[in-house]
Amino acid sequence: MIFASAPGPLEPQTLAGLEQVLGPGRLLAGPEAEPFLTDHRQLYHGRGLVARPHTAGELARLLAFCNEHRIGVVPQGGNTGYCGGATPDESGTQLVVSLARLSRIRQVDPLNYSLVAEAGCILADAQRAAEEAERFFPLSLGSQGSCQIGGNLSTNAGGVHVLRYGMMRDLVLGLEVALADGRLLSSLTSLRKDNTGYDVKSLFLGAEGTLGIITAASLKLFPKIRCSATAFAAVPDPRAAVQLLARLREASGDRVSSFELVPRLAIELTTRHIPGVRDPLEAPHSWYVLCELTSSRAADPLDSMLTECLGEALQGGLVRDAALAASERERAAFWKLRETIPEAQRLDGASLKHDISVPVAAIPEFIERAGAWLRENAPDGRLIAYGHVGDGNLHLNLNQAPGADRAAFLARSEPIKRAIHDLVRDFDGSFSAEHGIGRLKVGELEHYAQPVELALMRAIKRVFDPRGILNPGKVLRRDAQ
Numbered sequence: 001m002i003f004a005s006a007p008g009p010l011e012p013q014t015l016a017g018l019e020q021v022l023g024p025g026r027l028l029a030g031p032e033a034e035p036f037l038t039d040h041r042q043l044y045h046g047r048g049l050v051a052r053p054h055t056a057g058e059l060a061r062l063l064a065f066c067n068e069h070r071i072g073v074v075p076q077g078g079n080t081g082y083c084g085g086a087t088p089d090e091s092g093t094q095l096v097v098s099l100a101r102l103s104r105i106r107q108v109d110p111l112n113y114s115l116v117a118e119a120g121c122i123l124a125d126a127q128r129a130a131e132e133a134e135r136f137f138p139l140s141l142g143s144q145g146s147c148q149i150g151g152n153l154s155t156n157a158g159g160v161h162v163l164r165y166g167m168m169r170d171l172v173l174g175l176e177v178a179l180a181d182g183r184l185l186s187s188l189t190s191l192r193k194d195n196t197g198y199d200v201k202s203l204f205l206g207a208e209g210t211l212g213i214i215t216a217a218s219l220k221l222f223p224k225i226r227c228s229a230t231a232f233a234a235v236p237d238p239r240a241a242v243q244l245l246a247r248l249r250e251a252s253g254d255r256v257s258s259f260e261l262v263p264r265l266a267i268e269l270t271t272r273h274i275p276g277v278r279d280p281l282e283a284p285h286s287w288y289v290l291c292e293l294t295s296s297r298a299a300d301p302l303d304s305m306l307t308e309c310l311g312e313a314l315q316g317g318l319v320r321d322a323a324l325a326a327s328e329r330e331r332a333a334f335w336k337l338r339e340t341i342p343e344a345q346r347l348d349g350a351s352l353k354h355d356i357s358v359p360v361a362a363i364p365e366f367i368e369r370a371g372a373w374l375r376e377n378a379p380d381g382r383l384i385a386y387g388h389v390g391d392g393n394l395h396l397n398l399n400q401a402p403g404a405d406r407a408a409f410l411a412r413s414e415p416i417k418r419a420i421h422d423l424v425r426d427f428d429g430s431f432s433a434e435h436g437i438g439r440l441k442v443g444e445l446e447h448y449a450q451p452v453e454l455a456l457m458r459a460i461k462r463v464f465d466p467r468g469i470l471n472p473g474k475v476l477r478r479d480a481q
């Protein structure tokens with residue numbers, strides 16, 4: 001029985017109450033709970049029970065009970081987040097609430113270009129449902145086979161189509177949310193225009209489960225993509241990459257949907273560690289971009305637009321070489337290289353990660369200055385600055401150099417992080433562009449946010465969650481809430 005193996009100081013009556021609220025089989029403990037207690041990057045390992053409600057009503061009743069008994073609740077989607085936001089603390093008193101059983105697509109409305117999905121719906125399933133209705137849901141991440149819509153909303157996820165379609169926040173029409181006290185806020189509207197007072201729903205987006213638990217969302221759809229052109233191009237440096245992006249946007253009638261920067265080292269690591277990944281070009285180059293044009297018009301001449309623009313760039317010195325995907329297989333191979341960079345880094349050894357953003361035009365200078373500082377101060381690390389350059393978002397990661405001492409390398413993570421984030425501040429940038437705060441970056445938020453901003457965040461938290469039961473210690477420090 002669950003009670004016998006309960007891990008923490010929750011009273012037996014409380015546990016019995018929880019099981020009564022949820023019904024049999026919906027509370028996991030011991031080995032069954034284990035997979036839910038460690039975050040994706042294995043930075044945190046917590047303790048606690050796991051609840052798996054099947055409906056929004058069940059979840060709301062659970063929250064009312066937890067609020068009454070002051071039980072900390074940690075919402076969990078696909079558990080692919082990078083900041084430890086979905087992992088309980090080590091006390092054993094918190095309850096993980098897995099959304100996995102709330103996974104239905106409730107409605108697809110092609111004429112309204114909208115879809116209603118429950119929070120536990122896997123992102124790839126939502127994309128598929130849109131596709132079956134001849135529509136397109138644009139959020140696209142390397143983790144889309146396991147991350148969930150609720151997690152995407154709560155982290156305000158980005159991914160590879162932000163340039164054209166915006167972040168998750170921009171794709172939302174309405175939400176259904178279970179509040180801390182058990183009330184259900186039902187605002188699953190599919191309206192494009194609604195200026196009726198404060199936009200309450202927007203507060204839950206990017207809130208990482210600290211203000212409410214999202215149970216469903218009404219999302220925007222777009223015309224189905226029927227034509228695409230994809231190139232992997234070598235560029236002399238990031239400056240050329242940014243200029244190429246500006247030209248390509250103009251030349252294609254703004255049909256650029258992805259524009260990703262890839263450094264040479266990323267090619268070396270992916271081809272070494274990931275089976276099936278090959279260098280798309282014959283000779284090595286220092287920098288590359290993976291760019292894609294897409295259109296809903298099957299007959300759009302995207303291949304010739306891309307070829308022409310790259311040809312001109314080649315003549316003008318902005319591009320050194322390029323390969324165009326001649327088939328869906330080649331396109332998938334280019335994307336596999338890009339999407340497996342994090343995995344290749346992990347397989348290569350320790351790495352220090354920074355998910356930063358600066359204005360797009362400032363990317364080249366930022367890379368130059370960060371690179372110079374790191375060469376001087378962290379010679380046992382190798383810089384891999386890659387990612388969504390079209391959005392000004394870089395994953396500025398440092399990988400342990402071959403033969404470097406792992407412990408010594410990792411021991412310097414704090415001063416390195418401080419230097420990188422200080423530089424980001426000098427560029428009016430963000431120290432967390434798309435991965436959120438979670439538990440990992442609480443100190444960074446305190447350090448870099450304006451005091452007035454932090455005070456407002458704490459005041460909002462008190463209004464939505466006066467007893468502090470929702471994801472305690474995430475985003476805001478617990479004693480400061």
Ligand SMILES: Cc1cc2nc3c(=O)[nH]c(=O)nc-3n(C[C@H](O)[C@H](O)[C@H](O)COP(=O)(O)OP(=O)(O)OC[C@H]3O[C@@H](n4cnc5c(N)ncnc54)[C@H](O)[C@@H]3O)c2cc1C
Pocket residue numbers: 040074075076077078079080081082084085086099119120140141142143146147148149150151152153154155156157158159160208209210212213214215342434435438471474
């Ligand atoms: C290979 C890989 C590639 C990735 N690429 C990208 C990328 O390109 N762009 C990007 O932005 N991220 C990326 N990520 C990070 C991650 O996938 C995203 O942050 C994703 O949105 C998290 O969704 P999830 O369902 O896994 O959420 P989880 O990790 O389960 O949770 C994330 C946060 O949201 C909260 N939460 C979850 N569900 C709910 C809910 N229903 N209501 C309220 N709060 C909730 C949790 O408490 C936690 O604080 C990547 C991750 C991996 C592993």
